[in-house]
Amino acid sequence: MERDAPVTDSQQHYLLIINGKSAGNPALREAVEEQRKAGMHITVRSTWEGGDAAEFAAQAVGLGATRVIACGGDGTVNEVVNGLMRIAHDQRPALGIVPLGSANDFATSLGLPLAPGPALAAARCLSPAPIDVVRMTAESHAGQTISYYVNMTTCGFGAEITSSTPKTLKRMLGGGAYSLMGALKAWRHSSYRGTLYWKDQEQEASLLLLALGNGRQSGGGQVLAPRAKLDDGRLDVLLVKDFSSVLELPTLLSELQQFPAEGRYVRYFTASQLSVTTQQDEAPWPLTLDGESRRYQRFCADVIPLALKVLLPEECPLLSAHERH
Numbered sequence: 001m002e003r004d005a006p007v008t009d010s011q012q013h014y015l016l017i018i019n020g021k022s023a024g025n026p027a028l029r030e031a032v033e034e035q036r037k038a039g040m041h042i043t044v045r046s047t048w049e050g051g052d053a054a055e056f057a058a059q060a061v062g063l064g065a066t067r068v069i070a071c072g073g074d075g076t077v078n079e080v081v082n083g084l085m086r087i088a089h090d091q092r093p094a095l096g097i098v099p100l101g102s103a104n105d106f107a108t109s110l111g112l113p114l115a116p117g118p119a120l121a122a123a124r125c126l127s128p129a130p131i132d133v134v135r136m137t138a139e140s141h142a143g144q145t146i147s148y149y150v151n152m153t154t155c156g157f158g159a160e161i162t163s164s165t166p167k168t169l170k171r172m173l174g175g176g177a178y179s180l181m182g183a184l185k186a187w188r189h190s191s192y193r194g195t196l197y198w199k200d201q202e203q204e205a206s207l208l209l210l211a212l213g214n215g216r217q218s219g220g221g222q223v224l225a226p227r228a229k230l231d232d233g234r235l236d237v238l239l240v241k242d243f244s245s246v247l248e249l250p251t252l253l254s255e256l257q258q259f260p261a262e263g264r265y266v267r268y269f270t271a272s273q274l275s276v277t278t279q280q281d282e283a284p285w286p287l288t289l290d291g292e293s294r295r296y297q298r299f300c301a302d303v304i305p306l307a308l309k310v311l312l313p314e315e316c317p318l319l320s321a322h323e324r325h
Helices: 026-037 052-058 074-084 105-110 116-125 157-164 167-173 176-188 246-258
Strands: 014-018 042-046 067-072 094-099 128-140 143-149 152-156 192-198 201-213 235-241 266-271 273-278 285-289 292-296 298-311
Touching (some): 026 116, 052 074, 067 074, 067 116, 074 105, 074 143, 074 292, 094 116, 128 292
Parallel strands (some): 014 042, 014 067, 094 298
Antiparallel strands (some): 128 143, 128 298, 192 201, 192 273, 235 266, 273 298, 285 292
16 A cells, blocks of 8 residues: 655644653653754644543644644553544544553554654654554443554453553563563463354354454563554454463463464464454453453454554554565
């Protein structure tokens, strides 16, 4: 898929949506001031509470913004994406990212700069490329909800790790916090029982982990969908079956290094849509959508092809123009 033709800098209006916890970041403030002096037209909005980033993004066209820059972690990016998806496709501004979170899984996998100054400078010069967006339709005791994500949803054990890792520990240890919590939980893990539906297939499963990847990594650098592409119209699905004995762990871990199509404990495949119905006597499954925690009894993830333009490096490894390795 070809990128848009370059637009002159004077024609661009950048809306920066900053996670309120990072609004006082000295490096970010310096980067904004430097780019404004260089002629970058910037409007800044800082969040106060959950939902603000989505609201600001949804208002981008009314503010005259042509590009929306999410300044925060994966959760902020997720909120901004959900706001942009409220805008008609032909008017939807391109998304840029200045990573300021503890994990920054999406920005890292895209190959974007991780420091505020270089990241904001890159947002000014990179050209937009269209990527898929995944729509999550879910049911819980509160009713049906529809939300969107661009990187990954993890369900079960992996989601519990993400949702239960204290924010202070995340900031102190970065991605290592997730690995630490995972090791602690491994000794008292729970399995998640449900029925999965995709294509013409149906499978009842007792799972340790389900990952639905548009991108490749989650949980602070854990690669769960190594062959995923952002623009192929497909979800990369990882199923990790439950184990009953510690003696089985070496086989499970070995398969997680290989991602076989049909292993003893690990199964890896692609689908354009996948649905899950949990067992009636089971509690809702814990999910994490791009770092945002949820609990659902039934849910369906389906790909909306090329729904959002994102400012990406020319050699971004997650675009299908670049050969899979």
